[in-house]
Amino acid sequence: MTQGRSLFVGIDVGTTLTKAGVVDLKGTELAHAAVPTIWQREPTGGHARPDDLFAGAVAAISEVLAKVPAGDVLGVGVTSLAETVVLVDRAGSAVGPAIAWYDARAADDHAQLRSDFGAERFGQATGLGTSQIPTIATLRWIMRNVADARRATSVLSVAEWVVYRLGGDLAAEASLASRTGALSVATRQWWTEAFDWAGVRHTIFPEVRWAGASFGRAHDLSRGLERLEGTALTVAGHDHPCASVGIGVSQQNQVMDDCGTAEALIRAVPMRPDLDLAAGLPLGIMVGCHVLPGHYSMMGGFPFGLELIHVLEQFGVASHHGLTDLDAPALALGLLQASVTVGPTGVTVGPTGSSPIFTPVRAGGKTSVEPERAWWGALASAVAGSRLLLDALERLGGPIAEVRMSGGWSRNPLLMTLKSEVFPELSYPVVKEAGTRGAALLASLTAGAYSDVVEFPDPELELISPAIAGAGRDNPSQGSL
Numbered sequence: 001m002t003q004g005r006s007l008f009v010g011i012d013v014g015t016t017l018t019k020a021g022v023v024d025l026k027g028t029e030l031a032h033a034a035v036p037t038i039w040q041r042e043p044t045g046g047h048a049r050p051d052d053l054f055a056g057a058v059a060a061i062s063e064v065l066a067k068v069p070a071g072d073v074l075g076v077g078v079t080s081l082a083e084t085v086v087l088v089d090r091a092g093s094a095v096g097p098a099i100a101w102y103d104a105r106a107a108d109d110h111a112q113l114r115s116d117f118g119a120e121r122f123g124q125a126t127g128l129g130t131s132q133i134p135t136i137a138t139l140r141w142i143m144r145n146v147a148d149a150r151r152a153t154s155v156l157s158v159a160e161w162v163v164y165r166l167g168g169d170l171a172a173e174a175s176l177a178s179r180t181g182a183l184s185v186a187t188r189q190w191w192t193e194a195f196d197w198a199g200v201r202h203t204i205f206p207e208v209r210w211a212g213a214s215f216g217r218a219h220d221l222s223r224g225l226e227r228l229e230g231t232a233l234t235v236a237g238h239d240h241p242c243a244s245v246g247i248g249v250s251q252q253n254q255v256m257d258d259c260g261t262a263e264a265l266i267r268a269v270p271m272r273p274d275l276d277l278a279a280g281l282p283l284g285i286m287v288g289c290h291v292l293p294g295h296y297s298m299m300g301g302f303p304f305g306l307e308l309i310h311v312l313e314q315f316g317v318a319s320h321h322g323l324t325d326l327d328a329p330a331l332a333l334g335l336l337q338a339s340v341t342v343g344p345t346g347v348t349v350g351p352t353g354s355s356p357i358f359t360p361v362r363a364g365g366k367t368s369v370e371p372e373r374a375w376w377g378a379l380a381s382a383v384a385g386s387r388l389l390l391d392a393l394e395r396l397g398g399p400i401a402e403v404r405m406s407g408g409w410s411r412n413p414l415l416m417t418l419k420s421e422v423f424p425e426l427s428y429p430v431v432k433e434a435g436t437r438g439a440a441l442l443a444s445l446t447a448g449a450y451s452d453v454v455e456f457p458d459p460e461l462e463l464i465s466p467a468i469a470g471a472g473r474d475n476p477s478q479g480s481l
Helices: 050-066 107-117 119-126 135-145 147-151 158-165 192-198 239-246 305-314 327-337 371-397 413-422 434-446
Strands: 006-013 017-024 029-036 040-042 045-048 072-080 085-088 154-157 232-238 254-259 262-270 286-289 295-303 340-343 346-349 402-406 425-429 461-463
Touching: 006 050, 006 158, 006 239, 006 434, 017 050, 017 434, 029 050, 029 434, 045 050, 050 072, 050 158, 072 158, 072 239, 072 434, 085 135, 085 158, 107 119, 107 135, 107 192, 135 147, 135 192, 154 158, 158 232, 232 239, 232 434, 239 254, 239 262, 239 295, 239 434, 254 371, 262 305, 262 371, 295 305, 295 371, 305 371, 327 371, 327 413, 371 413, 413 425
Parallel strands: 006 072, 072 232, 254 402, 402 425
Antiparallel strands: 006 017, 017 029, 040 045, 085 154, 254 262, 262 295, 286 295, 340 346, 425 461
16 A cells, blocks of 8 residues: 555536545545536526536646645546536547536437337346436437537547546546446447437447546646646546445445435445346336446435425425424424334335325425424435335345435434434444545545555444434535435
8 A cells, every 4th residue: 555645636526516625545535625517508408618617627626736735646536427428529629518417408319219229128238217318319419409519539428528638548437338328238338229329430439447447647737737747547437326435335235325405325236147237227226337346336316305395495494404493393293103114015104004194295385284294294205215215226236234324414313213213224424525535535546555445444434323313413425416
């Protein structure tokens, strides 16, 4: 292992913020910085200018390095949102817009994709469901509607683009490639049938590497990045599995439960040839490549924070870092009158053996239920949904012994109390930015500081019980969802 003051930089390009963090060999987070991720809004959603995405990363890196004056930077890892891509021409310049993952302009192409391939065949090849517009559908739209895009010779994810602009190789990373709808996940080879369908050349996506592999070294850097000259570079992959590495979820019997704007449950399982990649789709589970070499990522999720905000708005109650004024009265009500139980027929919300007693209020809806009961019911229903996803993950990948929590809503004492009734052991990693920490740790692998991910330092853990849930946490792990 490398000795001395060795530093590793992690960059996380998210939908709202582009973040940077620095960790040392012990995995200690030394500094953080964040700048807004700039999007150009449009009726269909929006797009980013590729140069703006890179400029945001440069600004975050420059700011965070200024906070850590001493030490040698040995590695840089970049993680990012998925689906959004940058088209690059032969000269290495970006052409056309980087269309946001949430943009809907390719909705008709997506519908055609579902019709032409069918959900089952598409899922068996890619591990993806059909609810999210994949990159390949957006790429088809771009090629028909953006003249400059036809000059493109390569397609890169956002993280791959940032690494390339830092001087790295023109290469793809497996977990991000899994979200394009253009990768045969089982073989980790590009799916040429999807290319033909989209009308793009078979060589437009570059070779696929694992997160933590070498993507070259930084060189010819702009002002403010001089400390990175010659530093080992890696693409740290899709932000969700990268964040799971950041909180120490690397074993098959562990799950990350990220409770943010959406809730996502993620686990890593070793790749095996007999796994049907489409088997989890009816259960709400997608399968792709993980950032851990040789592993699949199994991930399921649903709207979470947005639904809770809708409930709170009915009563004019605000939330602050996942805490509300309804938590204490709802907690007392819930413990006395109701519970979430797991039985042979599934998850029940309400007294044991009863039917669900509450349906969360939707946006624009009204309810005559008292605020604390409505709030308890909303969180209990959310817990029932996440428990069903956990059951699906167990069915597909075997027993789960530990769930590590992340995201702002995981601080909520009522949520944690309800989850503690039906979840395996819950723990709260004391990590400020899971995404940047995960990216930095994967960079340390690239730099040779560690030989395997199992050597990564585990973060400090706080075990969660109803008595301490939501109390005394000044440094919560914030997921990138």
